[in-house]
Amino acid sequence: MLEAFEIMKWPLLACLLLPGLLVYLGLHIVQREIIFVDLALAQVAALGTCFGILMHYEANSWESYLLSLGFTFVGAGIFTLTRTKSHRVPQEALIGIVYVVTAALGILLLSRSPEGNEELRRTLIGEVLLVTPAQVLRTFGLYVVIGLIHWFCRKRFLAISFAPEGALAGGLSVRWWDFVFYAMFGWVVTSFVQIGGVLLVFSYLIVPAVCANFLADALGARLLIGWATATVASGAGLYASYALDLPTGAAIVCALGLALILSLVAARFRPGPVG
Amino acid sequence: MKSFHRCLTLPLLTGLATAALAKLNVVATTPDLGALARAIGGDQIELTTLAKPSEDPHFVDAKPSFIVKLNHADALIEGGAELEAGWLTPLLEGARNPKLDPGRPGRIAGAEGVALLEVPTALDRSQGDIHASGNPHYLTDPLNARIVAAHIARALAELDATSAGVYQGNLKKFDDALEARLAEWQKLAAPFAGRPVVTYHNYWIYFGRRFNWPMELFLEPKPGIPPTPAHLAAVITKMKAGNLKVVTVQPYQHRKTAETVASHTGALVLDWPSFPGGPGTEGYLEWMDHLVKSTVAGFEQTR
Numbered sequence: 001m002l003e004a005f006e007i008m009k010w011p012l013l014a015c016l017l018l019p020g021l022l023v024y025l026g027l028h029i030v031q032r033e034i035i036f037v038d039l040a041l042a043q044v045a046a047l048g049t050c051f052g053i054l055m056h057y058e059a060n061s062w063e064s065y066l067l068s069l070g071f072t073f074v075g076a077g078i079f080t081l082t083r084t085k086s087h088r089v090p091q092e093a094l095i096g097i098v099y100v101v102t103a104a105l106g107i108l109l110l111s112r113s114p115e116g117n118e119e120l121r122r123t124l125i126g127e128v129l130l131v132t133p134a135q136v137l138r139t140f141g142l143y144v145v146i147g148l149i150h151w152f153c154r155k156r157f158l159a160i161s162f163a164p165e166g167a168l169a170g171g172l173s174v175r176w177w178d179f180v181f182y183a184m185f186g187w188v189v190t191s192f193v194q195i196g197g198v199l200l201v202f203s204y205l206i207v208p209a210v211c212a213n214f215l216a217d218a219l220g221a222r223l224l225i226g227w228a229t230a231t232v233a234s235g236a237g238l239y240a241s242y243a244l245d246l247p248t249g250a251a252i253v254c255a256l257g258l259a260l261i262l263s264l265v266a267a268r269f270r271p272g273p274v275g
Numbered sequence: 276m277k278s279f280h281r282c283l284t285l286p287l288l289t290g291l292a293t294a295a296l297a298k299l300n301v302v303a304t305t306p307d308l309g310a311l312a313r314a315i316g317g318d319q320i321e322l323t324t325l326a327k328p329s330e331d332p333h334f335v336d337a338k339p340s341f342i343v344k345l346n347h348a349d350a351l352i353e354g355g356a357e358l359e360a361g362w363l364t365p366l367l368e369g370a371r372n373p374k375l376d377p378g379r380p381g382r383i384a385g386a387e388g389v390a391l392l393e394v395p396t397a398l399d400r401s402q403g404d405i406h407a408s409g410n411p412h413y414l415t416d417p418l419n420a421r422i423v424a425a426h427i428a429r430a431l432a433e434l435d436a437t438s439a440g441v442y443q444g445n446l447k448k449f450d451d452a453l454e455a456r457l458a459e460w461q462k463l464a465a466p467f468a469g470r471p472v473v474t475y476h477n478y479w480i481y482f483g484r485r486f487n488w489p490m491e492l493f494l495e496p497k498p499g500i501p502p503t504p505a506h507l508a509a510v511i512t513k514m515k516a517g518n519l520k521v522v523t524v525q526p527y528q529h530r531k532t533a534e535t536v537a538s539h540t541g542a543l544v545l546d547w548p549s550f551p552g553g554p555g556t557e558g559y560l561e562w563m564d565h566l567v568k569s570t571v572a573g574f575e576q577t578r
Contacts, residue, residue: 003343003346004339007339007342007343007346007369008339111500111501111503112500113500121334125336127337127365129337129338129339129342129369130337130365130366130368130369132365132368241338241339242339245338245339245340246338247336247337247338248337248338248339
């Protein structure tokens with residue numbers, strides 16, 4: 001058991017500390033009904049990394065990090081501008097288009113590079129098992145800063161996500177705060193993609209938020225349920241990965257899937273109407 | 276005095292006995308190195324091979340047990356030519372086993388003492404996925420396997436002196452068997468000397484040199500870069516011009532690409548296992564035997 005802890009220590013820390021912010025942002029994302037925006041932003045960031053590879057920067061170098069961050073901000077700009085009130089074109093459609101076009105562009109770019117396949121796989125699956133202490137601490141530092149910004153500006157961020165019409169009427173610059181939201185969100189997502197891959201980041205964002213929406217209405221209660229879900233599923237997934245020798249990221253994703261089923265069952269026994 | 280003597284020797288003897296009983300924990304990165312380690316170490320070692328025979332040795336998915344095994348290992352046998360660098364380095368960082376530090380007797384690099392081919396004069400990513408120390412697939416030549424087997428025997432003897440005789444004996448057995456087989460393979464291969472083979476990746480150059488089968492045409496435009504339509508068209512043209520009739524693929528490569536090329540050229544697609552370890556090819560010699568015989572059969576069929 002001690003040995004299991006020794007080997008799984010940093011993946012465990014990564015999966016306990018980092019989803020805190022992801023779960024909170026997930027509540028925003030689910031409320032805005034832009035479920036796939038994280039996949040799209042992650043893909044835009046991956047396109048930046050692809051450019052870096054073509055320019056012969058190593059995938060882990062700071063140049064390549066800056067490139068992917070720059071691309072993320074461009075993506076944030078695109079999503080800010082495409083948040084329309086008209087329902088003729090739902091934003092989800094545009095998000096999907098950004099996702100597939102950037103994914104296809106990435107394939108085109110990487111077809112010229114021998115490391116292409118490996119890099120595409122890595123962005124998808126990640127290597128949470130092999131996360132380094134420096135990676136965990138650096139990302140945690142970033143998340144604390146962004147979490148504090150969200151805490152201090154919570155009124156504005158909650159207004160633009162949960163009541164955008166009211167915010168606009170109240171004289172809040174929704175465009176500007178939307179951009180800040182997406183830019184920080186993209187930064188959070190791409191940092192975690194470096195550790196856990198696209199599948200895991202999507203699961204941490206969406207699954208706990210959906211579980212929480214099934215079980216509670218108040219934002220505070222949803223947040224607590226979301227954190228509890230993420231923590232328990234992380235622990236169970238990491239334990240299963242060690243005990244049964246399974247790929248770590250996929251084990252956690254499946255544990256989160258199981259948590260969703262359990263919360264659906266729990267929601268049936270919940271007093272009062274659901275949702 | 277006598278009892279005092281017994282007091283001293285008894286723990287010493289039991290200590291030696293447990294040392295002899297405790298097997299060396301050996302980890303091999305790829306199944307070809309694993310097969311050689313098994314041939315030399317026999318029952319004296321507890322062997323773990325990280326990459327599966329069907330897996331692409333360039334990319335191997337990390338699992339928790341890999342770190343555990345590396346953490347407990349007395350010896351690590353790696354290719355030593357950067358093939359596994361991408362996935363082995365982070366695993367070793369996670370395993371934190373000082374016995375496997377570079378330069379320690381527990382760290383065995385197969386490439387040591389092997390003359391590698393295609394050592395690049397200038398490193399340039401535009402050339403594709405090339406390795407600074409040369410083409411790392413050197414174990415496709417049985418004579419290189421001999422060098423590596425001798426290296427493993429020396430290294431294991433250094434780590435476990437009590438079994439040195441066993442390792443030496445196993446090496447002798449392996450060497451003799453290889454020598455006999457090699458003569459047989461060369462006799463089989465001789466009638467087809469000079470017949471070229473198209474391969475998917477530049478994986479078999481050592482094998483081709485040993486049996487005089489040129490393997491200079493690849494389905495990949497550059498190592499590690501997926502086949503493109505224009506490149507495949509050029510390959511098809513060259514195959515028709517040079518009357519090349521045999522295309523080979525490995526388990527993790529895209530067989531459909533080879534089939535398409537073969538259907539345009541009337542060529543035969545051969546499935547070459549990248550490593551020992553499949554059914555009927557458990558050991559290194561069985562694997563090499565399968566490769567040679569299936570190639571010869573392929574040549575005969577497309578004569």
